[in-house]
Each structure stands twice: as structure tokens, then as C-alpha cells.
Amino acid sequence: MNPDVNYKSYVNETGLFIDNWQNPETVSAYDDVMKFSNCTDVTVSGVLIMGGREDCIDAVRGSNYFFTDLSLVPLWNGVTIKGSIENATFKNISFETTGKDYCIELGQFDNYWTPGRKPTRGVKLENVHSVSGAKVTVRVWDAEMPTIINSPSVVVKKIPKFIWYPYFLFRRWQIKKN
Numbered sequence: 001m002n003p004d005v006n007y008k009s010y011v012n013e014t015g016l017f018i019d020n021w022q023n024p025e026t027v028s029a030y031d032d033v034m035k036f037s038n039c040t041d042v043t044v045s046g047v048l049i050m051g052g053r054e055d056c057i058d059a060v061r062g063s064n065y066f067f068t069d070l071s072l073v074p075l076w077n078g079v080t081i082k083g084s085i086e087n088a089t090f091k092n093i094s095f096e097t098t099g100k101d102y103c104i105e106l107g108q109f110d111n112y113w114t115p116g117r118k119p120t121r122g123v124k125l126e127n128v129h130s131v132s133g134a135k136v137t138v139r140v141w142d143a144e145m146p147t148i149i150n151s152p153s154v155v156v157k158k159i160p161k162f163i164w165y166p167y168f169l170f171r172r173w174q175i176k177k178n
Contacts, residue, residue, distance in 0.1 A: 004031035007052065013039045021047035027075055032058040038083075040064055051075040051099075060110045063087050071096055078103040081143075083110045087122035095130040102157075103136045104128075107143025109164075109171045119143045129153050142168065 007023075007030040010016055016039060024030060030052035036042060036059040043066045049056040051074035059065055060083035068091045072078050077099035081088045095103055107120040120143035128151040130136050138146060140158045148154050 004035070004054070004058075006030055006035040006058075007033045009035040009037065010039055010042070011037045014041055016042045018042075018044045019046050021049065023048065023050040024052075027052050031055075032080075034058070036060070036062065036065065038062045042066065043068070045069055047071075048073065051078065055080050059083075059085060059088070061085060061112060065089070066091075068092055070094070072103075073097055074099045074103070076100050077105065080105045080108055081120055081123060082106070082108045082141075083112055083120070084118045085120045085123075086118075088120075089124045089126070090128055091124075091126045093125075093128045095128075095136060098130050098132070098134045098136065101137075102139040103130070104138045105141070106138065106146060107141040108139075109141070109168050111175055113142070113168055113172060115169070117142075123147070124149065125151050125154055127151060 027050045031054045033052045034057045038061040040062050041064045046069045048071045055077050056072045056074055057079045059081050063086040065088040071094045073096040123146040125146050126149040128136055135155045136153050138156045141164045
């Protein structure tokens with residue numbers, strides 16, 4: 001399995017504030033355009049984020065992520081929040097296009113997953129919509145259900161534990177084997 005190629009990665013950052021952003025010229029050259037790993041107290045505000053082959057934004061581990069007043073243009077899918085993240089807020093988010101499979105994914109498998117780890121939790125979606133009026137699909141794996149405020153086009157699809165848990169065990173076995 002090849003490692004992801006991300007446009008801009010932030011690792012172990014604390015107190016990060018992004019309000020000025022330049023997308024890559026060729027978004028399809030990257031898996032994720034904006035990647036966070038184990039960051040704390042992150043704010044991304046008032047920018048347009050184009051999507052790569054996977055996501056516009058991908059965050060794994062950490063806490064207190066705040067995304068506000070964003071326009072997202074997924075090439076494939078929109079946002080992935082995983083890795084037992086605690087507290088992630090999406091406020092005033094406009095999807096210029098919607099994802100092929102989902103717009104927001106919570107608690108998907110990550111390379112740090114272990115049985116018994118806390119789920120992704122404390123996710124809030126407020127005023128999240130698509131420009132076209134299409135449904136904004138939120139797929140929930142190993143995560144608590146998000147709090148949804150003033151987002152009538154948001155549709156949550158919960159993946160049952162009896163499906164995701166064996167899949168996660170298999171993926172963990174694959175990683176440990178390699």
C-alpha cells in the first residue's frame with residue numbers, strides 16, 4: 001500500500017490558525033489537499049479548499065478542530081475526521097460540489113486504530129449545506145453521532161459496528177503483516 005501524497009500536511013501542531021490558503025494547481029496530483037495529524041486547537045477559516053484524489057480535508061488524531069466559513073470543492077470526497085479525534089466543529093460550510101461517496105466521513109479506519117480505542121467524538125455540524133441543494137452525506141463509522149444544527153440537507157448514514165469492526169480488524173491485520 002503506497003503512502004498518501006498530500007499537498008500540505010500539519011503534524012503535531014498546536015494553536016494553528018489558517019485563514020490564507022493557496023490550492024495546488026493540479027489537485028488531482030494529491031490524495032488530500034489539507035492534512036492534519038495529531039494537531040490540537042486548529043482553526044481553518046474563510047478559505048476555499050479544492051479536493052484531491054481523496055479529500056479536501058483529512059484529519060487524524062488530535063483535538064479541538066474548528067472549520068468555519070469554508071467553501072469546499074471535492075474532486076472525490078470532502079472531509080474525513082478520524083483517529084479518535086475529540087471535538088471537531090464545522091460551521092458555515094458550503095460544498096460547491098458534493099462527494100462521490102460522502103461529503104463528510106467520521107471515524108473511518110486509520111493506521112493508529114486499536115480495538116477498544118475511544119471513537120471520534122464531539123463533532124458538530126452547523127449550517128452545513130451544498131450550493132446545488134443536494135444532500136450532504138455524512139458517513140459515521142467508529143464515531144459518535146454528530147450534533148447537527150441548522151443543516152437540513154445533511155443526511156447521516158451510520159455504518160453498523162457489526163460491519164465496520166471486522167473490517168477494521170482485517171485492515172489492522174494487513175498493516176501489522178506488512
